[in-house]
Amino acid sequence: MTGFFFLLSGEHETLPFAELKAILATKRVKHAELERFPQVLRLDSTLSCVDPIRNRASMTRTCCQELFNCESSLVEIVKAMQFIQLGTLLQQGDTFVVRVHRVGLSARRLTSMALEQKLGELILSKIKGVKVNLKNPLKTFFGIITGDRFLFGLRLATISPTPFLQRGPRKRPFFHPSAMPAKLARCMVNLAGAREGDILLDPFCGTGGFLIEGGLLGCRIVGFDAKKHMVEGTDRNLSFFNLEYDGLGVADAKHLPLKRVDCIVTDPPYGRSASTLGHTTERVIQDFLPASSSSMSQGKRMCIAAPKKVHISKLAEDVGFKLKGSYFVYIHRSLTREILVLEQT
Numbered sequence: 001m002t003g004f005f006f007l008l009s010g011e012h013e014t015l016p017f018a019e020l021k022a023i024l025a026t027k028r029v030k031h032a033e034l035e036r037f038p039q040v041l042r043l044d045s046t047l048s049c050v051d052p053i054r055n056r057a058s059m060t061r062t063c064c065q066e067l068f069n070c071e072s073s074l075v076e077i078v079k080a081m082q083f084i085q086l087g088t089l090l091q092q093g094d095t096f097v098v099r100v101h102r103v104g105l106s107a108r109r110l111t112s113m114a115l116e117q118k119l120g121e122l123i124l125s126k127i128k129g130v131k132v133n134l135k136n137p138l139k140t141f142f143g144i145i146t147g148d149r150f151l152f153g154l155r156l157a158t159i160s161p162t163p164f165l166q167r168g169p170r171k172r173p174f175f176h177p178s179a180m181p182a183k184l185a186r187c188m189v190n191l192a193g194a195r196e197g198d199i200l201l202d203p204f205c206g207t208g209g210f211l212i213e214g215g216l217l218g219c220r221i222v223g224f225d226a227k228k229h230m231v232e233g234t235d236r237n238l239s240f241f242n243l244e245y246d247g248l249g250v251a252d253a254k255h256l257p258l259k260r261v262d263c264i265v266t267d268p269p270y271g272r273s274a275s276t277l278g279h280t281t282e283r284v285i286q287d288f289l290p291a292s293s294s295s296m297s298q299g300k301r302m303c304i305a306a307p308k309k310v311h312i313s314k315l316a317e318d319v320g321f322k323l324k325g326s327y328f329v330y331i332h333r334s335l336t337r338e339i340l341v342l343e344q345t
């Protein structure tokens, strides 16, 4: 096992950590959590932890193999650099660059640019015949100043947010204001533990946001919505991404027309932009939970969003689901969403 660290997105305090851990659990990657810092997770794992995160995560930015971590002071950083072995990472003729990222206002006495330069010089003095290349280096060494720590390592992967923005709700042929942003939709699919080949159901599919993310991960996707025009819209959006569904139709979520699914990812209507068909959101969820429960076998997961005021965890526990995680996401003054991860008992 080796040390790895991950720079996470700052859009939520805990969701990016939960998403990363859920991906490793879903892909059965052996790991032990070492430490958490603002926007950084340190793990003991093997190189096999990198690809699942690179291929699936929406809220991780960078994966690095750790070379050292120390107090965020120049004296400590220079001291730690003396002890690292770079021989296996850099060979004569190789090019490299050092990049340093500061999380928030951490250790402002350290200047990122000056630190990049100092670390570059130290690397040049350690390994003969290597060169700095700022534009197209073979290797990138990456440092993060977070809280009062500095973590330094070899960058193994960067995850661009661009593809998530490019398939955002307004970039699809069918738009509705109730659609979930692609990043949060992907994060919820990950929290539900969706594996390739799993049947993923969204019984309130709207524009198909969760089905798109699940489909792109290789799930077999099934969606329903009470409104015909939403189902037609989902159909158009899925075709746009060349995704095929295993099932798509008009149905009321309280009478699900299928028996067994591997996971459910969903966002029932709040009665604002998405219609609750004259019922309260609580009522819609209360009617849907027993139907969903009977279609999931033990250990299977659901990730569901609802307005905080609905107190959905209480409703879910009443029908026998085990609460595995709860995250509050502020949207605007009158809406905070609760994202809940539930497991069938």
Ligand SMILES: C[S@@+](CC[C@H](N)C(=O)[O-])C[C@H]1O[C@@H](n2cnc3c(N)ncnc32)[C@H](O)[C@@H]1O
Binding pocket: 178, 179, 180, 203, 204, 205, 206, 207, 208, 209, 210, 224, 225, 226, 227, 230, 251, 252, 253, 254, 266, 267, 268, 269, 270, 274, 275, 276, 277, 284
């Ligand atoms: C919040 S939207 C879902 C948005 C979706 N997650 C997306 O990314 O586009 C909720 C959807 O539930 C549908 N709906 C309302 N009541 C329903 C019911 N009883 N059964 C199934 N769908 C229902 C609405 O028509 C609406 O499309």
